[in-house]
Amino acid sequence: MTGTAQIEACSIDRKFGTFSALSGVSLSLGEGEFLSLLGPSGSGKSTFLSIIGGYDAPTSGKLLFEGRDITATPAKERGFGMVFQGYALFPHLTVAENIAFPLKVQKRPRAAIRDRVAEMVEMTGLSGHEKKKPAALSGGQQQRVALARALAYEPRVLLLDEPFSALDRNLRTQMQEELRRLHRDLGTTFVFVTHDQEEALALSSRIAIFNHGQLQQIGRPEEIYEAPANRFTAEFLGDINILTLDSAGGGICGTPIVLPGNAVPTGGHLAMRPEHMRLAAGSDGNQLPVRLRDRVYLGPKSRLMLETRGGEELMLYVENDALLPQLAAGSELHVAWDARHSFFL
Ligand SMILES: Nc1ncnc2c1ncn2[C@@H]1O[C@H](COP(=O)(O)OP(=O)(O)OP(=O)(O)O)[C@@H](O)[C@H]1O
Ligand SMILES: [Mg+2]
Known part of the structure; x- marks a missing residue:
């Protein structure tokens, strides 16, 4: 203003x-x-x-x-x-x-x-x-x-x-x-x-x-x-993934995570929008092991419903032309994101 x-x-x-x-x-x-x-x-x-x-x-x-x-x-x-x-x-x-x-x-x-x-x-x-x-x-x-x-x-x-x-x-x-x-x-x-x-x-x-x-x-x-x-x-503003941080060490289910502002919190929640998350390729960004629970076909893209080792749900979207056939329910995958796109809640 x-x-x-x-x-x-x-x-x-x-x-x-x-x-x-x-x-x-x-x-x-x-x-x-x-x-x-x-x-x-x-x-x-x-x-x-x-x-x-x-x-x-x-x-x-x-x-x-x-x-x-x-x-x-x-x-x-x-x-x-x-x-x-x-x-x-x-x-x-x-x-x-x-x-x-x-x-x-x-x-x-x-x-x-x-x-x-x-x-x-x-x-x-x-x-x-x-x-x-x-x-x-x-x-x-x-x-x-x-x-x-x-x-x-x-x-x-x-x-x-x-x-x-x-x-x-x-x-x-x-x-x-x-x-x-x-x-x-x-x-x-x-x-x-x-x-x-x-x-x-x-x-x-x-x-x-x-x-x-x-x-x-x-x-x-x-x-x-x-x-x-x-x-x-x-x-309220849209889809959001909210993950519980470990009570010590700033990781998620024991996996070390780079947090926004290089903070070292104890507990709390980390949030990120699904469009800022991707399936991990190589060693990019934060990587968290997840299991694929379900895949919802939406025409141009698919919604992947995932679960962390701690049993928390998260989702992300993939373009359907990039969707590999091995993405079947139960697949073990990694998701990645940049720390600057995550925030504490
Ligand atoms: N004249 C009134 N007497 C008693 N309660 C009222 C009156 N007008 C509004 N309220 C109450 O005040 C609250 C807010 O109402 P308001 O109409 O401002 O909501 P809103 O955000 O516009 O909702 P919506 O999206 O459904 O239009 C509601 O719980 C409503 O029942
Ligand atoms: Mg109204």
Whole structure:
């Protein structure tokens, strides 16, 4: 992040009765960032987004916009764009009328509204659909109307709550590309809720990971993927191998291991992503003896399910053109990895 914060959340708590939906969430956001809020169902993502938008208020804590306290400012005075989960289009209004709606509420001149609607229709690829009602649109088209409506009055901040969750995979990828383009062209700050890890990695300048109403980690996609702060983040972001270190000597089941930073720990866990592991060839990297338990064919690659001498499971992927016929269940193999791709948990 560069410069001063545009949005700052300071120790946000949100209680529903005795239940804490959010506890002590603090983060700051620079202008033009694309922040994703990522976490499992019920982790507090929508609650946090609603608090930023002014649709809900924190039980305690403060929200600042450009240094001003807006904690008590109502949603419509904040003027942030919001795309709600399920789009929330007006069913009796046409596409053009839906997009025009917030501009009419703002009492903009009729000609200005017409021009802006035309511009938004063009920008979101809705040309030719202006006179249709939402029921006559596909899911992806409805999604575009919701985006166009939220962007129509040029908000400084756009909040999106799982906007693509109802779309099939292809359409979702296409909408993600369009959202990236819009973000790049507009320079608007985006706060985007998703529970899809890949989507968050693909779109965001930074990702905030939530669990049980607490912020677990915030950082650039590579940062939190390659150097997760804790086990939850490590496991939530993708496949991870976690091996128990011997209580003395820093090895695994007696095999000496080179550890990150040449540390000499006693016990604890060492973690690494499967894509950083390979079947050992010659004397490269750390080598650990394993037994092949199962091999899952996935088209271009196979997933190998392996077991250490201590009975811990790990997995790695091999390209199928490199897959040797001797890789049958029960095979004794070695896996290797570079110490710099492993981390302690
Ligand atoms: N109005 C409410 N009254 C009581 N509890 C609520 C209310 N709104 C949210 N909660 C609770 O707060 C927690 C967080 O909810 P929230 O909707 O923020 O989760 P989420 O991360 O958006 O989940 P999902 O991915 O399922 O949308 C949940 O346990 C939810 O049941
Ligand atoms: Mg939600």
